[in-house]
Structure formats: C-alpha cells, structure tokens
Amino acid sequence: MSLYTKYRPRDWDSVIWQDAISTVLRTSLIQGRVGHAYILTGSRGTGKTTTARILAKWVNCLDLQNGNPCHICAHCIAFDQGNMLDCIEIDAASHTGVDHIRDLIEKARFEPNQWKYKVYIIDEVHMLSTPSFNALLKTLEEPPKHVKFILATTEIDKVLETIRSRSLRFDFKKISEADIVKRLEYVCGQEGIRAEQEALEIIAQAARGALRDALTLTEQSTVNSEISTDYVRSTLSLIEDSLIEEIIETIVTADKVRMMTILDTLRSRHAEVRGLFDQILYGLRDAMMSSFLGKNNTANFAEYSEIFAIFESAYSRIRSIADGWLLIEITLLRAVARGEKSATKEENQKIGRSLQDEKNLQAQENNVTPSTQVESKKKKEEKDKIELAEQISTQGVVMPTEWPKNISSSNFNYIHLLEEIKKTKSTLVLDLKTARFEHTKNSLTLIFSKEWHYNRANTPAMRNIVIETLGNLYSNSWSVVCRLEWMPGVSIADVVF
Numbered sequence: 001m002s003l004y005t006k007y008r009p010r011d012w013d014s015v016i017w018q019d020a021i022s023t024v025l026r027t028s029l030i031q032g033r034v035g036h037a038y039i040l041t042g043s044r045g046t047g048k049t050t051t052a053r054i055l056a057k058w059v060n061c062l063d064l065q066n067g068n069p070c071h072i073c074a075h076c077i078a079f080d081q082g083n084m085l086d087c088i089e090i091d092a093a094s095h096t097g098v099d100h101i102r103d104l105i106e107k108a109r110f111e112p113n114q115w116k117y118k119v120y121i122i123d124e125v126h127m128l129s130t131p132s133f134n135a136l137l138k139t140l141e142e143p144p145k146h147v148k149f150i151l152a153t154t155e156i157d158k159v160l161e162t163i164r165s166r167s168l169r170f171d172f173k174k175i176s177e178a179d180i181v182k183r184l185e186y187v188c189g190q191e192g193i194r195a196e197q198e199a200l201e202i203i204a205q206a207a208r209g210a211l212r213d214a215l216t217l218t219e220q221s222t223v224n225s226e227i228s229t230d231y232v233r234s235t236l237s238l239i240e241d242s243l244i245e246e247i248i249e250t251i252v253t254a255d256k257v258r259m260m261t262i263l264d265t266l267r268s269r270h271a272e273v274r275g276l277f278d279q280i281l282y283g284l285r286d287a288m289m290s291s292f293l294g295k296n297n298t299a300n301f302a303e304y305s306e307i308f309a310i311f312e313s314a315y316s317r318i319r320s321i322a323d324g325w326l327l328i329e330i331t332l333l334r335a336v337a338r339g340e341k342s343a344t345k346e347e348n349q350k351i352g353r354s355l356q357d358e359k360n361l362q363a364q365e366n367n368v369t370p371s372t373q374v375e376s377k378k379k380k381e382e383k384d385k386i387e388l389a390e391q392i393s394t395q396g397v398v399m400p401t402e403w404p405k406n407i408s409s410s411n412f413n414y415i416h417l418l419e420e421i422k423k424t425k426s427t428l429v430l431d432l433k434t435a436r437f438e439h440t441k442n443s444l445t446l447i448f449s450k451e452w453h454y455n456r457a458n459t460p461a462m463r464n465i466v467i468e469t470l471g472n473l474y475s476n477s478w479s480v481v482c483r484l485e486w487m488p489g490v491s492i493a494d495v496v497f
C-alpha cells in the first residue's frame with residue numbers, strides 16, 4: 001500500500017491543512033445543513049478526493065461522532081471495504097464519452113439500495129462528455145431528495161455556470177510547505193524512516209502544494225529506511241541553492257562574463273528547464289520578500305519584480321519549446337541584459353551564437369523557417385544580428401523585421417498577427433504577448449497564464465479585433481477562444497504574497 005493511501009485522512013480532525021473547509025463542512029453537517037451538490041475545486045493533491053470520501057461516508061454513517069464518521073457502523077465498514085452500491089465514484093477524466101456514465105447519472109432518480117442517500121462522486125467533472133453532462137444538469141435542476149452529488153475539479157473555469165450555481169463551492173488552497181513538512185515528519189515517524197530535515201523541506205518545495213506528490217516523493221526517496229538530502233537532490237535533478245543564489249546575484253549585477261561561466265556549469269550539469277526555473281522563481285520570491293521587508297539591500301523590490309517577470313514569461317513558453325536548454329540560455333541572457341537599450345558591436349559578437357538561438361526559438365514557437373536558412377547572404381545575417389541585439393532586452397516578443405507577403409492561413413504566424421493588431425490597438429498586444437496559442441485551420445485558442453491579461457483580452461470587443469485582423473490577414477472567417485491556464489508549478493499569487 002502506498003504511503004498516500006495508507007495515510008489518507010479518514011475524518012475532519014485529520015484534514016488539518018484545509019482548516020477552513022473542514023471546519024465549515026463539519027459545522028454545517030453537525031447542524032444538519034446538508035446540500036444536495038458540492039463542488040470541490042483546487043489544484044491536484046490538495047485533498048479534494050479525500051474530502052469527497054469523508055463527506056460520502058458522513059452522509060450515510062449511522063452513528064456520527066462530533067461530525068465525523070464513526071468508522072465502525074455497518075455503513076462505514078461497507079464504505080471502507082469498497083462494498084458500497086450506493087456510492088458511485090466516477091473519474092470523468094478517464095471515462096469521457098462512455099455511455100454508462102450517462103446511464104449511471106440518469107439512474108439517480110431510483111431509490112438507494114441500502115443507504116439513506118445515493119452519493120455520486122464525480123472527479124474532474126469538467127471532463128464529462130456532453131450527454132453525461134446533460135444528464136447531470138437535468139438531475140441537478142430537480143434533485144431527488146435521496147441523492148447527493150460531490151463534484152471535484154482542478155479547472156473550475158471549465159465547469160459550466162449552470163452546474164456551479166447549483167452546487168456549494170469549496171476552494172482548496174495549495175498546502176503550505178510548512179504543513180507538508182509537518183505531515184511528512186509524522187508519516188516518517190510512524191514508518192520508522194529517518195529523514196534529514198532539509199531533505200523533507202526540499203520534497204515539500206518540489207511538491208508545489210500537493211501533499212499526494214510529497215508522499216510519493218518521500219516513498220521514492222527512501223533507501224533503507226533513510227532519506228538523505230543528497231539523494232533527494234539527485235532524484236529531483238536539483239541544482240544546489242548556492243548556485244541558484246549565484247545566478248540571481250549575477251543577474252542583479254548584470255555580470256555577463258560570469259553568466260557565461262554559469263551557463264557552462266549548468267550545461268555540464270544537464271539542468272532541466274522547468275526544475276531550474278522553479279528554483280530561480282522561488283529564489284527570487286525569497287529575495288523579493290526580504291527586499292520588501294527591508295532586509296535585503298542588494299537590489300530593490302522593483303528590480304527583482306522585473307527579473308521575475310522575465311522568468312515568469314519564459315515559464316509559460318516551456319511547453320511550446322522542444323529544446324529546453326535554448327530557453328534556459330536565452331532567458332538567463334535576457335535577464336542579465338535586461339537594462340540595455342542596445343548592445344555594442346563587440347557584445348553582439350560575443351552573444352552572436354545566442355542570437356541565432358533566439359531565432360531558432362522563435363522558429364520553434366511559430367513553426368516558420370528560421371530566416372537565416374532562407375537568406376544565405378552573410379551580410380544580411382550580420383544586419384539581423386545587430387537588429388535582434390537591439391531588441392533582445394525588450395523581454396517580450398522579438399519582432400522580426402521582414403514578413404513574407406500573402407501568407408495563407410496554413411502559414412499562420414502569431415507574431416505577424418500581433419504586429420498587425422499593434423497598428424490598431426497597441427494596448428491589446430501587451431496582453432496577447434503573454435499568451436501561448438494553439439492554432440488549427442481557422443480557429444485560434446489563446447492560453448493565458450495570468451488572469452489580468454486574460455480578463456483584458458477576453459472581452460467581445462477585444463476578441464473582435466483579433467478576429468477582424470485574422471480575417472484581413474488570411475481572408476477567412478475565424479473563431480477565437482481565450483482561456484486561462486494556471487502555470488503548473490507556480491502562480492504569481494503564490495510566489496509574491
């Protein structure tokens with residue numbers, strides 16, 4: 001049995017890291033205020049399924065103990081043994097489109113077999129197929145008295161308003177590193193595992209608020225009932241803190257020569273992009289925090305924020321770029337050169353190779369042939385390098401200087417689109433620049449990692465500007481969808497405050 005399953009909390013007293021939620025639920029349950037539908041939302045590993053199970057067990061327990069299921073009545077025992085006809089667990093993520101889910105939900109109107117209530121736990125509810133979803137909506141509109149729905153989702157924005165408005169909503173926060181460490185200490189104590197404190201802290205940080213991941217990592221890091229810091233670092237391919245501090249210091253002092261040495265070190269260590277960026281972002285968070293509190297005079301808060309923004313915007317590109325190392329190189333160089341308006345000729349030569357990288361990066365993202373392959377003349381290359389060097393410190397999208405004429409929609413180019421929009425609505429470009437895009441024939445999906453950019457871009461007026469510009473460029477009718485994608489590891493709210 002995995003540590004996660006073994007130590008899954010069974011009552012409200014053990015769900016200590018979602019205090020507010022367990023208190024509200026327990027109190028309302030004790031007072032007999034039971035809703036017919038609950039929707040639990042939050043990132044993975046934060047206790048949604050655990051809470052759903054306690055709720056399901058609770059509503060049918062024959063002998064509640066201070067709002068907790070008793071674990072010893074016939075119903076509790078049946079539940080624990082997985083012998084529970086009236087509790088139906090559905091993982092919508094793995095069964096989308098399967099007809100029997102619709103049937104199951106439609107059968108909700110029949111009385112329970114043994115229990116007082118029929119309980120439906122639907123995990124990742126936003127993934128339900130349309131027929132299943134309609135069946136759910138129909139049942140929620142006129143809920144039979146004997147039915148309880150417990151819906152869970154990591155993406156509440158994708159759950160339709162009609163479902164949300166009919167359910168009691170609970171937002172699960174990411175679990176703090178301190179709480180994760182506390183829980184890991186408890187589990188290690190119970191299991192007789194000797195763990196170095198620093199090792200547990202690293203695990204807690206890497207788990208990014210997900211206790212389930214932390215317990216899995218703990219399990220993987222245990223060798224002969226011991227967990228050592230070195231072993232954890234190597235399993236997670238982490239760079240030691242002192243090097244991360246050095247990177248940040250080098251960026252702050254804009255020391256280009258030192259940065260080239262650091263890049264060599266990182267290359268030889270096979271640094272992995274997401275892990276490295278996570279570490280740098282957390283390092284910057286710490287630096288910002290101490291600068292905010294006046295404990296750090298190396299750089300001011302605004303400078304750290306500026307550097308943070310560079311890494312944050314690069315983070316959202318990780319998935320769209322095949323070569324992670326390229327992104328590491330470019331982002332570190334951008335960060336070091338952030339204050340520069342234009343580079344000198346000498347510096348251009350020094351970072352010439354990286355400028356070629358920048359072009360490849362653009363090419364990978366936009367799926368266009370790097371211009372150097374088209375233009376063979378060396379002179380032209382040199383000119384491009386200098387122009388790009390002038391743009392490299394702008395941090396945002398580098399605007400190429402020439403565009404192919406008469407592009408068809410199969411040659412869709414996001415940067416070209418932005419350039420066109422810039423002519424009519426330059427403020428919109430600031431938001432669109434932060435988006436990742438997915439493009440199929442005549443539809444464009446813009447995926448934002450920050451809510452404020454998303455909110456500004458996702459209005460009918462703004463979408464119309466995009467649609468019109470697409471129409472002008474590619475002579476077709478387009479559909480444009482904006483959606484929000486929280487960065488998997490860190491959100492700005494987590495990191496800054």
Ligand SMILES: [Zn+2]
Pocket residue numbers: 060061062063064069070071072073074075076077
């Ligand atoms: Zn019971």
